Amino acid sequence: MSRRKPQEAAVAESGGRQRLIEAALKLAAKSRSVQTIGVRALGRAAGLNPNTFYRHFSCMDDLALALIETLSHDLRQTLRQMRHSLRQPDAVIQRTVEYVFEFADRNPEAFIVGVRELYGASPAVRAALRQMISGLADDIVDDTRLLETAPDVPEETLREIAEMIVPQIFHNVLDYLERPSRRTLLLHQSVRFVAMLFAGAAALEGKTVARK
Amino acid sequence: MSRRKPQEAAVAESGGRQRLIEAALKLAAKSRSVQTIGVRALGRAAGLNPNTFYRHFSCMDDLALALIETLSHDLRQTLRQMRHSLRQPDAVIQRTVEYVFEFADRNPEAFIVGVRELYGASPAVRAALRQMISGLADDIVDDTRLLETAPDVPEETLREIAEMIVPQIFHNVLDYLERPSRRTLLLHQSVRFVAMLFAGAAALEGKTVARK
DNA sequence: ACACATGGTAGACATTCGTATACATTGATG
DNA sequence: CATCAATGTATACGAATGTCTACCATGTGT
Numbered sequence: 388m389s390r391r392k393p394q395e396a397a398v399a400e401s402g403g404r405q406r407l408i409e410a411a412l413k414l415a416a417k418s419r420s421v422q423t424i425g426v427r428a429l430g431r432a433a434g435l436n437p438n439t440f441y442r443h444f445s446c447m448d449d450l451a452l453a454l455i456e457t458l459s460h461d462l463r464q465t466l467r468q469m470r471h472s473l474r475q476p477d478a479v480i481q482r483t484v485e486y487v488f489e490f491a492d493r494n495p496e497a498f499i500v501g502v503r504e505l506y507g508a509s510p511a512v513r514a515a516l517r518q519m520i521s522g523l524a525d526d527i528v529d530d531t532r533l534l535e536t537a538p539d540v541p542e543e544t545l546r547e548i549a550e551m552i553v554p555q556i557f558h559n560v561l562d563y564l565e566r567p568s569r570r571t572l573l574l575h576q577s578v579r580f581v582a583m584l585f586a587g588a589a590a591l592e593g594k595t596v597a598r599k
Numbered sequence: 600m601s602r603r604k605p606q607e608a609a610v611a612e613s614g615g616r617q618r619l620i621e622a623a624l625k626l627a628a629k630s631r632s633v634q635t636i637g638v639r640a641l642g643r644a645a646g647l648n649p650n651t652f653y654r655h656f657s658c659m660d661d662l663a664l665a666l667i668e669t670l671s672h673d674l675r676q677t678l679r680q681m682r683h684s685l686r687q688p689d690a691v692i693q694r695t696v697e698y699v700f701e702f703a704d705r706n707p708e709a710f711i712v713g714v715r716e717l718y719g720a721s722p723a724v725r726a727a728l729r730q731m732i733s734g735l736a737d738d739i740v741d742d743t744r745l746l747e748t749a750p751d752v753p754e755e756t757l758r759e760i761a762e763m764i765v766p767q768i769f770h771n772v773l774d775y776l777e778r779p780s781r782r783t784l785l786l787h788q789s790v791r792f793v794a795m796l797f798a799g800a801a802a803l804e805g806k807t808v809a810r811k
Numbered sequence: 812a813c814a815c816a817t818g819g820t821a822g823a824c825a826t827t828c829g830t831a832t833a834c835a836t837t838g839a840t841g
Numbered sequence: 842c843a844t845c846a847a848t849g850t851a852t853a854c855g856a857a858t859g860t861c862t863a864c865c866a867t868g869t870g871t
Contacts, residue, residue: 419635503719506717507715508630551792
């Protein structure tokens with residue numbers, strides 16, 4: 388809702404709303420949850436009057452949802468275009484994981500806030516983030532079927548795996564951001580994690596359904 | 600630190616401190632993070648004067664750490680004694696996961712707060728929770744080696760897996776607590792997840808080291 | 812030319828918060 | 842009995858907060 392039509396706010400758009408979102412990102416990443424920033428502190432950080440907040444958002448959840456929408460769009464689009472540039476399916480997992488970590492490196496605050504709010508206090512925000520995760524899982528499933536990375540695994544199991552990969556990678560990304568010394572290790576472990584899940588799914592499939 | 604000697608505070612102990620911890624658990628689970636509860640709201644919820652808080656804790660992080668220590672102790676001890684009652688290693692994974700979920704069902708607030716703070720704003724609290732996870736991972740490794748659930752997997756890989764299992768299970772536990780309709784599904788998926796990791800590790804081991 | 816919606820500001824209000832100081836009770840120790 | 846530490850209470854103060862009302866600037870539509 389409240390999609391801005393192109394003609395209106397052509398000039399004023401450069402100001403308030405975006406600055407509030409960016410300030411909220413910065414504050415939430417290093418201090419607390421989005422809900423507990425407070426409109427005054429937010430206005431202060433954005434160089435705006437506290438009341439200006441209410442011109443754009445009805446409450447903090449509103450802002451958080453806008454923030455998530457941006458993050459979700461950016462991340463998913465980034466991964467889509469990377470996957471598009473992959474012509475030969477060579478080391479898909481490695482490349483994808485690397486890309487996610489790079490993205491996190493470029494948008495650390497967004498990731499920190501995203502994961503934090505995923506387990507945060509606001510049900511609406513949690514739901515939005517779960518939907519984002521679900522979307523990313525969809526992409527993983529599509530990719531895997533398209534590139535035939537795991538042909539032995541049925542689609543249902545694939546989706547199950549994908550839904551688990553995303554939060555686990557997010558968890559690792561936070562470590563990655565916090566402990567730079569562990570970067571290569573975490574990247575390596577994340578790749579191995581995904582590979583293990585695929586291999587394990589194939590192995591279990593072979594065991595429970597039919598001995599190949 | 601600040602371990603209470605047996606002779607002192609024999610009577611007064613039943614009051615303040617414990618009630619503050621319990622109230623904080625309740626408030627943090629349904630509202631916000633521990634840090635943002637506020638000493639006044641906490642005192643109100645505990646039926647105590649706001650200042651009483653400072654008789655027991657120097658700041659909110661202090662309380663959070665005490666809370667985590669309790670959770671960590673309870674959870675780990677519960678799992679230890681369950682594992683002790685397991686005589687034949689039949690469906691160890693299934694039993695263990697079930698036990699964790701049952702524990703979460705009996706202590707939902709502790710789990711919610713624990714996971715929330717794991718990605719929260721306080722570095723000290725996050726560190727304490729990571730240490731708890733590390734301890735649980737230790738137990739998993741010990742169990743697996745003892746019961747020879749995955750004899751093909753080297754200890755190093757085992758530890759790597761264990762460190763990933765715990766947060767993933769925690770993630771699933773939160774879903775489990777929030778969406779009762781998905782309970783059996785989530786339990787099933789969690790078991791499969793662990794099984795996949797073990798099977799996958801064994802499979803990768805066979806591939807990268809030597810064709811069996 | 813005029814009204815008007817939009818984005819931003821200013822000031823004020825009650826409320827809440829953290830914490831400092833001072834005081835009361837109680838149980839143990841000398 | 843006197844003392845002392847631990848626990849809890851009462852009061853009070855300055856600072857910060859959410860939000861209300863009113864005012865201002867500007868670009869757009871008629």
